[in-house]
Amino acid sequence: MSQPYRHPALRQLMEQQTRSATRERRLEQLDRAERLLAEIEGGKVYPFEFLCYRITGYRADSSSLLTISGRDVRHDLRLYVEDLSRTVGQPVDEATEPVLTVEDVSRRYRVSTRTVNRWRRQGLVARHFRVEGRIKVGFLESSLDRFVSEHREQVDRGTRFSQLSDAERDEIIRRARRMAAVRQASLAEIARRIARKMSRSPETIRMTLKTYDREHPDRAIFPSSTGPLDTEARAQIYRKFRTGTSVEVLAKQYGRTRSSIYRVLNELRAERLLETKLEYMHNESFDDPKAAAEILAEMPVPADGKAPRKVKAPKGLPPYLASLYEVPLLSREQEAHLFRKMNFLKYKAHLRREKLDPHKAKTAELDEIDRLQDEALAVKNQIIRANLRLVVSIAKRHVGPSNNFFELVSDGNMSLIRAVEKFDYARGNKFSTYASWAIMKNFARTIPEENYRRDRFVTGHEEMFESAADGRIDEHEYEVAHRRNVEAVQGMLGRLDDRERRIMISRYGLDGTREMTLEQLGRELGITKERVRQIESRAQEKLRRIAVEERMELPMF
Incomplete structure (x- = not known):
């Protein structure tokens, strides 16, 4: 096991x-x-x-x-x-107390060996002993006695097991058909309910129902869902999973097994991964396995061993731009190391992406590609942060009466990001030289275009239009954002238990239900108003944690 x-x-x-x-x-x-x-x-x-x-x-x-x-x-x-x-590998005859094999336990309690193995998953402690030269699973007498005393009802139910009669089988099928029609519950849930009512094991009920469905496909209680999912259903599964709906809930909603849901998720995840553009500057050292350790090592310290000297920020800059001057500049060696590391990580991700088949993608493969790309992005951001002050310096030289300084900085930042992607460190040039050229070239194009656009459409009534600007929220954008929030909340609700989910839906009027007070919900659920408030508070706290994990902004909670 x-x-x-x-x-x-x-x-x-x-x-x-x-x-x-x-x-x-x-x-x-x-x-x-x-x-x-x-x-x-x-x-x-x-x-x-x-x-x-x-x-x-x-x-x-x-x-x-x-x-x-x-x-x-x-x-x-x-x-x-x-x-x-x-x-x-302890020999069984060296044990300090009697040892029972799986078959011994099966005979003692008149249950199947499958039931014994299920008991192991539920807490029966097993050991491995050497029996007649072979390693076999065994149970100390004390371990078995302890499990039986803690699970008396379950063991008694298994001991009472006998071959189902035709009448019992018909009763199981009748109950399951009625419950499936009324509750829309899963096979496992219905099997558990019937097992409690008929004093049978859930596995017995489940196998009985699966055998019936296999022998009577035209009257199956749980018809097989083996047809392919359409594109929209697959997209919904992926979207709901990303917003917090568990695989178990998705399997129940779409009538699929958990493994099939995982296959859908991995396939769509792989497709989206391959759709993302990945550019890198190749270097011949990337193909040398011995060079990987050096490439991925920590960034080297400056050659003189001294920490970079802090530069005082120019006066008049807002706090955000002034904070850029707290990030130390990179030495030539550090710069080359980071660019080589970033491109090497992208190269390794590229090799794995080339071998990736979306229809056979495994979670471990996708996780590894994501890890490499995330590490490459982290190195890229480190390079960008160390050079953002360069954008500020160039933007100050190009700002004029008709130009907005902060718009120039924003535009220059985009040029800097593109320059990081295109820079070939192996040529031996300083990145600041290459980036300065790219930023100034962009300014030389965008600043005249902006001036021309402003002059062409000037009206002489700018102040009037600015004072009469429409500050209303765009209705379409509001509806899209609201719908996105509702989908996110509905996905998150799937991670609450039944009572928490019921209270949150009724309290906030979700899914078209009317909003209810604490007192109304207490009467309906048969609990006090204070207890409803406590459950609501607990559910809100769970949703907050989920929102933080998923980086969602949900002001209603």
């Missing part, structure tokens, strides 16, 4: 102990980890330093601020025991 750790700390600790601890120490740590697991409470938060001490018996030299939730600790400790025991 392979599951990922929820937190890398315990996985790293397991790998460290595998490399450095003796076999006896690892056996001791297995027992310590299981004893600790029995004490962990899901609702608490535990410092990693405490967990490390309880498992290894050693305290770290320096305190760590890292904490892990109890639920994640329970999950990862169980994996820790399984993975560490696999490295020990």
Whole structure:
């Protein structure tokens, strides 16, 4: 059974102990980890330093601020025991207490081996033992007893399992058809509801319904959604995911599996990635694998070892422009290093983009391309910030009675950005020389054009028109922005639980519903007005966090 750790700390600790601890120490740590697991409470938060001490018996030299939730600790400790025991290979006859295999547990509780493996995912701690020369999964008697006592109802339900009768099967199908028509719920949700009512396992109900649908496609309760999604549906899935809707919710909305939703997201993400233009200046050193470490190294310090001298900002500049003079200028060596690094990162991203097939794109491949392009952008911004004062200096020389200084600076910044993209550092020229030429050439073209446009359309009544300017908001722009906000909020609501989502929709009149007071909602939900307010406040806080993560501006929250 392979599951990922929820937190890398315990996985790293397991790998460290595998490399450095003796076999006896690892056996001791297995027992310590299981004893600790029995004490962990899901609702608490535990410092990693405490967990490390309880498992290894050693305290770290320096305190760590890292904490892990109890639920994640329970999950990862169980994996820790399984993975560490696999490295020990303890013979089953050396165990200090009886050991049961998966088949033994299956016979004892009269459940399938599949059910036993499901119990492992739900908290039954397993170890790996050497049985007749082979490594097999086994359970200590104490571990099994602890799981059974904590999940008594679930184990009893599995023990009561027997072959479905025809009447029971018909009842399951009848209930599922009625619930699917009324609730529009997923197969998994309906299976859980029927399982509770009929004292059966959800897996039994789910397999019964899937078998029925496969044998009766014309009367299927959950017809297969294997047809291709159209372009609009795919775009909607991608847009909703980007605004916060989870893959689970999207799978339910579009009647698809989670893996198919991931395929759609990766395909569209790859297409949009390939649509983005990527330009770089190639250098022969990029093809030398030995040069990568030097290219990606930190920026070199000035040759004389001294920090760059700060330049005092000219008087009369606003704070924003004055702050540009706080960024130190780059030396020739630093400048060449940054340009080479930026273009090398773009080159590496280009190579990966050439191999990228949108229909087979994997998340890891896309993440790597995004990482390279983001790092290249960060280096580019570093170069731009170090040269922004150059734009101010040139703009001051070109400003006149008919020119706006800040418009010249804005126009010059765009010329600077284009110059960074086109500059070939390998020719040995200083970038400031190349950028100055590009900015002045742009000013020589745009300033006469602006003067000509102003003279051609002058009316003699500029002051009257300026005083009578229409300050009203463009209605179309307002509607577009409002619709965009509504889509974003609806996507974010999918990450709230059912009651939080219901309260937020009713309180703010979303999806065409009428707005309700706290008291009205309390009566409808059967809770106090104060409790409704508390849930609303909690939901708002969640939405604020989501908005910060997604960099959205939602003033209504």
